[in-house]
Amino acid sequence: MPRLPAILLASVLALAIVAPAGPAAAHRADPGVRPGSTVDLRPDRPALGTDLLSVRGAGPFRIGASLTRLTSAGLIDWTVVGCDGVVQAGVTGEWAGVILVAFRDGRLVEVGTATAPPRSPAGAAVGMTFAELEEIYGPRGALIHNDAGDATAYLVRFGSRVELFTGHPIRPGVGYFQVGLADHVERSFRQGHSC
Numbered sequence: 536m537p538r539l540p541a542i543l544l545a546s547v548l549a550l551a552i553v554a555p556a557g558p559a560a561a562h563r564a565d566p567g568v569r570p571g572s573t574v575d576l577r578p579d580r581p582a583l584g585t586d587l588l589s590v591r592g593a594g595p596f597r598i599g600a601s602l603t604r605l606t607s608a609g610l611i612d613w614t615v616v617g618c619d620g621v622v623q624a625g626v627t628g629e630w631a632g633v634i635l636v637a638f639r640d641g642r643l644v645e646v647g648t649a650t651a652p653p654r655s656p657a658g659a660a661v662g663m664t665f666a667e668l669e670e671i672y673g674p675r676g677a678l679i680h681n682d683a684g685d686a687t688a689y690l691v692r693f694g695s696r697v698e699l700f701t702g703h704p705i706r707p708g709v710g711y712f713q714v715g716l717a718d719h720v721e722r723s724f725r726q727g728h729s730c
Contacts, residue, residue, distance in 0.1 A: 585653055586652045587652075588634070589655065589714060590693045590697065590698060590715070593634055593646050593714075594630055595608070595610055596634065597643065598646070599642055600642070601641060601643075602641050605643070610626055610627055611636075612624070612626055612631065617730075618728045621719075622639075623635060623637050624638065633653065635647050643715075645714070645716070647714070648661060649711050653712075655698055655712070657672060658671055659698070660712060661700075661709050661712050662709060665689050665700075665709070672691050675691055676689055678690075681727060682725050682727070687702055688701040688702065692717065695716060696714065697714070698714050699712075699714070699720050699721060
């Protein structure tokens, strides 16, 4: 029994080391976000479910998810069939008005947003400049151009998936942030719409 207080004391000390308190520690827990950046998540700001968009998707909208399943769960608000049979859709719930999704062959291939948040896991978001993205991603990302040479975007690859930050039509910087399968997201940007 005399060992129990020693074990409890060791556990408390371990937790104090692993989870330091204070604003600086809270900011360190959010890698890739620089203080003062346009997406600086302050410790006093409550985290919402709609704060993160990654190459896996957003919330229940996971890349590869079935349109039928998401529709039957009441998560799809409207749909429209676009070029090459790609179905564009609006969503319901906490992501309504935040993201748009696209399905190819009945499977989710793209999630995109024109708002901030959400942000990428590295802290990138709509409203940033391409220079800010280069600071965040370094050699992992690159500026690319479409085949017509009239649009620029910032691309970050994650295996067969990508994060793509495209320009804003009125002001400099990122106007749209999308994630998904590279053979859909990157190809659509580079080639444009085929219809």
